[in-house]
Amino acid sequence: MVKQIQSTSDPAVTDDSAKLFLRIGDRWLNTVSGDLFECANPAPGAASWLKIYDGSLSDTELGFVDGVTAGTLTASKALVVDANKLINEFRFAPQTVTPDALASSGTNTIPEGANSVIIAAPANGANDWFYLPALASTPNGHRITIMGNFACEMRVPEAANSKINDVECSNNVAEHVVTLDSVLTVVKRSTTAGWATIGLTKLGAVIAAVIPD
Numbered sequence: 001m002v003k004q005i006q007s008t009s010d011p012a013v014t015d016d017s018a019k020l021f022l023r024i025g026d027r028w029l030n031t032v033s034g035d036l037f038e039c040a041n042p043a044p045g046a047a048s049w050l051k052i053y054d055g056s057l058s059d060t061e062l063g064f065v066d067g068v069t070a071g072t073l074t075a076s077k078a079l080v081v082d083a084n085k086l087i088n089e090f091r092f093a094p095q096t097v098t099p100d101a102l103a104s105s106g107t108n109t110i111p112e113g114a115n116s117v118i119i120a121a122p123a124n125g126a127n128d129w130f131y132l133p134a135l136a137s138t139p140n141g142h143r144i145t146i147m148g149n150f151a152c153e154m155r156v157p158e159a160a161n162s163k164i165n166d167v168e169c170s171n172n173v174a175e176h177v178v179t180l181d182s183v184l185t186v187v188k189r190s191t192t193a194g195w196a197t198i199g200l201t202k203l204g205a206v207i208a209a210v211i212p213d
Contacts, residue, residue: 008032011049017042030055044156052208094118109157112137117146119178129175130197131155136164138188148182148199156194163194167212174212175202182207 003026011028020084028038034055041048064078071082094116098121100108109131110117116213122128134157153175156162162170178184181202186195
């Protein structure tokens with residue numbers, strides 16, 4: 001039978017098998033905080049306890065995990081991977097970016113971690129641009145799909161040592177053209193190699209490699 005202990009404090013390493021005749025799985029309730037602990041190891045003088053319930057959690061917070069099925073995505077519920085560390089039906093909301101040559105730094109930049117981007121109408125014209133995320137904050141191999149609904153330019157935010165298609169583009173010395181109605185895939189190769197791109201027309205034809213200038 002599982003032993004249930006109530007106290008006004010949390011369990012300590014000395015709350016062990018020698019002092020309280022505890023066994024693995026016994027419970028300890030802090031009646032002040034509402035926290036619930038389970039004994040993981042009752043070794044004398046070195047007992048260890050796992051907090052299995054946080055008394056400060058609200059009903060709303062508990063609702064985020066109530067009824068969750070591992071590996072299944074459910075609206076307004078916590079994400080729990082299955083045994084294969086997979087989540088089914090996960091979708092990333094596309095981010096909208098407005099090219100703007102007159103915008104202050106950062107306001108026309110693809111957000112870090114974005115996987116899908118929709119290009120909105122440029123603020124001023126086809127010579128407007130948007131920025132890729134910073135290389136330093138983007139993992140190698142990260143892929144961004146960009147829906148080029150409008151003609152514009154793509155640049156990098158770094159002041160030095162940043163490339164697109166092996167061409168130095170930092171400090172706005174060169175930019176990558178985004179053509180009308182194209183689908184552009186951008187992949188980070190590495191911090192030193194920069195980004196690589198491949199484009200498709202709206203008919204699915206591969207666009208010739210773009211050399212930033």
